[in-house]
Amino acid sequence: MPQNLFRMGILFSNAILIPKSSTRNMATLREIEGRLKSIRNIAKITTTMKTVASTKLARAQKAMFEARAYGQASNALFETAETSAPNEAKTLFIAVSSDKGLCGGIHSSVTKATKKVLASRPESEIVVLGDKSKTQLSRQVPQNLVMTFNQIGRGIPTFADAQTITDQIISSGIHAEKIEIVYNEFRSAISYEPATVSVYSEELFKNSPNFGIYEIEDDVLTNLKEFALANAIFWALVEGHACEQSARRNSMDNASKNAGEMINKFSLLYNRTRQQVITGELIDIITGASAL
Structure with a gap:
């Protein structure tokens, strides 16, 4: 009888230990499985966003090439007349960004470039297009901001959008002898400056050396x-929009690759942990059977 009670005690103790170890390991498996599910869902989202950005980039590039004719025509007008501004001329800076994120540091590049050109004229005023650069510049040079615009970047910019912005700037009474527009110039599908x-x-x-050639x-x-x-x-808006779509596509591509690497890592961890759980349960069963 005492021997039977001893064996029953061993079985009873094993019965208590097995659920504790199994519960702990199963909780770990559930956590890993939940993490895997979340990463797979994120990978689906980033892959979809990459596809959407690729489609939008093709349309944005087409609109950009058409819009360049507008900006180049204005540049040719001033370049042919050899127009320039003296160092003491009052300058207004216009920073061109958008309201949307998930596109890397494209908005930060506009903010940094604006601060760089502002360093030589710290008293100049700034007009910001887009909430992203507005948020950054309002923290760094809030005293220079005189006007901001939002609802930028929802679609391909049109000349009507640029005309509305121009009317608002002129009607606000802001006077400047020179206006410098800071934007991202599209270089390639993976490069912008x-x-x-x-x-x-x-x-x-009117005071340009070659103004007389124009009637x-x-x-x-x-x-x-x-x-x-x-x-x-208009030129700056369309160029910036194309750069934004390119940067978003590249960002989502990198995010999808990182998600794939994490899925492989957690899948390996899940399989190893599952093998450990199975091995532990087999050891407990063998130990209990040996005790009998």
């Missing part, structure tokens, strides 16, 4: 300035 395009006032343009009446100069500013803003 911050750039600036300049627009000059009618006084500076422009005085009452047309104001309209010409507004049109040149709208052209430059």
Whole structure:
């Protein structure tokens, strides 16, 4: 009888230990399985966003090549006239970004470029297009911000959007002899660089060395300035939009690759942990059987 009680005690102790170990290991397996499920869902989202960004990039590039004619025409106007501004000329900076994220450091590049050009003219005013650069610049140079625009980047920018922005800037009473637009210039599907395009006032343009080659009446100069500013803003908006779609596609591609690597890592961890659980349960069963 005592021997039977001893054996029953061993079986009873094993019966208590097995559920504790099994419960702990099963909890770990559930955690790993839940993590795997989350990563797979994220990978599906990033892959879908990459596909959408690739489609939008093709349309954005087409619109960008068409819009470049507008900006280059304005640049050619001032370059041919050899228009320039003196160092003491009042300058207005326009930073072009958008409201959307998940596209790497594309908005930060505009912010850094704006701060760089602002260093030489710290008293200059800034107009910001897009909430992303607005948030960054409002923390760093809030005293220079005079006007901001949002609802930027929802679709491919149009000339009407640029004209509306131009009308708001001019009607606000902001006076500047020179306007420098800071934007991201599209270089390739994987490369972009911050750039600036300049627009000059009618006084500076009229005093240009080669202004005489243009037969422009005085009452047309104001309209010409507004049109040149709208052209430059439209060009910067479309270039920036193409860069944003390219950066978002690359970001989602990198995110999908990272998710794939994490899935492989956690799948291996899950299989190893599962093997450990099975091995532990077999050991417990063999130990209990040996005790009998």
